[in-house]
Amino acid sequence: MTEPLVSPDLLSIMQCPACTGELSERADPPALVCADCGRAYPVREGIPVMLIEEAEETDSRQRTADS
Numbered sequence: 280m281t282e283p284l285v286s287p288d289l290l291s292i293m294q295c296p297a298c299t300g301e302l303s304e305r306a307d308p309p310a311l312v313c314a315d316c317g318r319a320y321p322v323r324e325g326i327p328v329m330l331i332e333e334a335e336e337t338d339s340r341q342r343t344a345d346s
């Protein structure tokens with residue numbers, strides 16, 4: 280059982296500050312990951328840090344669930 284990092288209502292109105300793409304949650308380490316550009320925005324103590332310079336660049340957009 281996992282708790283949401285941020286409320287679903289909040290998540291639904293948030294978008295990637297770099298490309299305005301949709302964000303999805305990542306549990307470990309906690310972050311919001313952009314589906315379009317692959318940037319991961321860290322969530323610190325329940326607060327998403329939506330700063331491009333704080334984002335970690337990932338290749339999640341290329342990855343599939345079953346890889």
Ligand SMILES: [Zn+2]
Pocket residue numbers: 295296297298299300313314315316317318
């Ligand atoms: Zn993005």
